[in-house]
Amino acid sequence: SVDYWSVHSIESVTAGQVIAVYHPAVSGEDGMSVKGGLVPAKHGREQMPLKGKGFDRMDDEVTYTASMDGKIEMQNDRIVVLPVHEVSGNAELAEGNIDFRGDIVIHGNVESGVSIRATGSITIDGVAEACMLEAGKDIILRGGMLGGNKASVKTKGAITAKFFEFTNILCEGDLQADVLMDCSVICHGQIRLTGRKGSIIGGKVQAIRGLIATSLGNDAEKRTEIFVGAGIDVYSRLRVMEKKIEMTREELAKIEEGLEKFEILSKERGVSYTNDPRRTSLLRIKIKDSAMLASDEEEVRKLRILAESSRGACVSVIQEIYPGVIINMDELKLALKNMATGVEFYKLPDKIGTRPCSAGVE
Known part of the structure; x- marks a missing residue:
């Protein structure tokens, strides 16, 4: 059950975490050798405070805590907490997976099978193969990704990449690339493919806030589905x-009524119902339902934001859109039968309309 790929994982700390405790010197006691001779004690000597950066010394002068999330390491007898983890070469299976609280910068390629997680951003200068990337902020792929139908990319921020091939992508921010080929993409922001090629070929691509591309599909009429x-x-x-929230609130109102009745009975009879099994059961249900209600309300808040941000979303194609491309807008669908150039697709009450494209290449 050991995860051997993570054996070489980075030692990370969080802000406020205790990283070291100094133990003051103590006076030794003289001892005796096996022959009865005196062995003088070595008296302890106080050490200098720890040196380095990224940590604080507490008021007790013996406890050291990290002042930031990041990577902790020793550098020339100094403790250093760094918010960025850099890999000078390639990220390979032999080096194990990377899981870091902060930003990750890889100056080489990422080998197939490697898993990279960061609470901050991920930047890869080389080409990423069939690996897994997960970031709390932005992901930048200067060399693109060759997914081989095994790669996944997930981020709460934006994505900028040269290209993606055969990759599953979940992006909560905007996505900008030059080519998406046979990818499965869900983007909560806007997708922009306005580079030299700026094309989407094959796969299923959803952009909640709309999509701008230089071209869609290819002359082989490869099936390419676009959802906005x-x-x-x-x-x-x-x-x-x-509906679920409404029902939960009604149930909580009934529970509150039941708890109030116990309070009234307690005052009328002068008896405590604190440990009554029925009251305890109501309290347990209240705690569970309140937690569920808070979670459901947060989900509804996010769904409403998505719905609001999708208003007016359209598909803008600067140059060619080929037959085989299917445009989806909510329940509406339009399958392209003929090639078109410089067209924008937008939603009408009962159909998907078209108009000249006003977007341009940046």
Whole structure:
């Protein structure tokens, strides 16, 4: 059950975490050898305070805590906490997975099978193969990704890449690249492919806030599905969650009534119902339902943000859009039968309309 790939993982700390405790010197006691001779004690000598950066010395003058999230290491007898982890060469399986609280910068390639997680951003100067990337902030792939249908990229920030091939992508911010080939993409922001090629070929690509591309599909009429807007799944989920929240609130109101009755009975009879099994059961249900309600309300808040941000989302194609491309906007669908140039697709009440594209290459 040992995760051998993570054996070489980075030693990370969080802000406020105790990283060292100094133990003051103590006076030794004289001893005796096996022959009865005196062995003089060595008296302890106080050491100098720890040197380095990225940590604080507490008021007790013996406890040291990290002042930031990051990587902790020794550098020439100094303790250093760094918010950035740098890999000078390639990230290889032999070196293990990388899991770091902070930013990660890899100056080489990322080998297939490697897992990289960061609470901050991930920057890869080389080419990423069939690996797994997960970031709390932005992901930058200067050399692109060759996913081989085994790669996944997930981030709460934005993505900038040269290209993606055969990759699963979940991006909560905007996504900018030159080529998406046979990828499965869900982007909560806007997708922009306005580089030299700026094309999407094959796969399924969803952009909640809209999409701008130089071209869509290819002359081989490869099936390429484009989804913009929140989609019927978001609206359906929103309705379900709103109904669930309403029912939970009604149940909590009934529980509050039951607890109030115990309070009234306690005052009328002069008897404490604190440990009554029925009251205890109501309290447990209240705690569980309150936690569930808070979680559901947060999900609804996020769904409403997605729905609001999707208003007016459209698909802008600066140059060619080929047959085989399918445009989806909520419940509406349009399958391209003929090649078109410089067109923008937008949602009408009962169909997907077209107009000249006003977007340009940056």
